[in-house]
Amino acid sequence: MQTVNLFQLTRITDHSIFAQYEQQLSHRKELLVPKVEEILTLQALVNLIIAANGNISDSLRLLDFFFYSFTIPKISKEFDLLRIGSNYIIDIELKSQSTYEKILKQLKQNKYYLNSLCRPVQLYAFDMDSNQLYILTEGNALEVVTTSYLYAALKDQIGLYQNDIENLFKPSDFLISPMNTPERFLRSEYFLSSQQEEIAKDFLREIQKPDTFYFGVTGGPGTGKTLLIYDLAVKLSVLGKCCIIHCGIIPEGLDYLNKALTNIDIVGAKEIKNGFPFESYRFLLLDESHRFYSSQYDLLIEQTKDKRITTIFSYDENQVLSQSEQRAEIAKKIEGISGCKTYRLTNKIRTNKELASFIERLRDLHSHNIVNDYSSVTLVYAKDTSEASLLLENFTQNGYTFINYTSSSYYPTTFDCYNAFCQGRNTHTVIGQEFEKVVMILDRTFAYDQDGKLRAIVHPNPNYLYRQLLFQGISRVREKLAIIVVDNPDVFAKVLSILE
16 A cells, blocks of 8 residues: 555545545555545545645645555554654544544544554544544643644655555554453553444443343454453453453463452353352353353353343354364354344454465365465475474474464374474463464374365364364464474375465
8 A cells, every 4th residue: 555645636526436546546455435524524634734825836745645544454443644754653533523532532542553653643633524623732632723733744744654554564563462461451552443342332331221131242263352351351340340251271361360450350161160159240251152061051041140140251153172062052052042142253353364364275275265465374394293393493483383282181192292392382272362473283184175175083082173273273373374284295285275
């Protein structure tokens, strides 16, 4: 995406072709279709900037080098107008039918994200309805300024950036995980995506209604279920005591949060049994609840219904790791609860489109989710376990997290020889976590069937499903994924075909 000249952009008055014209100017990959009000607001602002000086020629130069409607990849954070100089950044948000509070909130959010570029930021909002231009002060308040003020700021900007803006932002800098970065979570150094925020708002309204006790939050890997659950817990803790039930091994990060959070307890699913103090809590929040045992689920429903405890289930029916989890069908049971309101997260915020496409095509070679660039994926081949170990050592030394397959308590697996490289991480211990770089192994355990779907042999623990374990592991990735194929030329050739 490239910069545009706002004067050129606003010469088009036909709203039906504005999108095509904007795409031609910005070289945006996907067609953007703004609302008519947004176009009119932009046109009004441009006219005011021109009027502030009266010299159209000078104004034309100051209206150059703007990034129009840029969204940070993966996290869906949008900026209406960005002009990036070496001395400072100018951000202008276009508003109509807004409020002081909404404008203030947005500019504060924008400040948080733009501060990552390590230079001063000037944040403005132009409201077409009132014809007023606001600036965010150093004290995080809104102040009305003249268009001449903005004109001068544009004139004094130097070293204007004109290259691909996506290169300036690293989405992982803003993706906060309660498990992996608990300190930043406690400092509230995060913002919810627009989708997460809408769900949180609606939920907080719904819990005020009588006899509304059960809620579900579902979505695929990387859609932000865990962050939403923990954010809701913090909000709910001012209303009553909360308990977050983590359906997996409690990692170090959650232990840290458990000690630091007020009016919130974090417990493992194994604690849900007869004698658990349900009556101590007003709110129960279950993360990864599709991993519950049927007996635990039945007990929880019995107790929460009897004691009228507001309960929130986070789940994904496609992330089960064992046959017993498949048989339990907890996701279907949750969705079958009378009066349960379910929210669905659809936007991936952990894994970018490239990695999401690769993972989907690794699962099914005939998937139509195809992108042109898989540069974040590295595929290598090892003839035997010794070569694989050498490669693993190299990847881990270069910042990759190796996630091994969960082993059997009684029988060896072909992956046990790699345990020295995983630092105790396996496909069960990383539930709910995320990592910048992930490396995993495919050996002769895996093969593609005639329909192009990846299959696997039976795990030594027949309850575990190798295929599900694989996708649980690789879906933890944020930025870079490496696959080491060991002594399996057929699988290597087919995975290589994905990358070609």
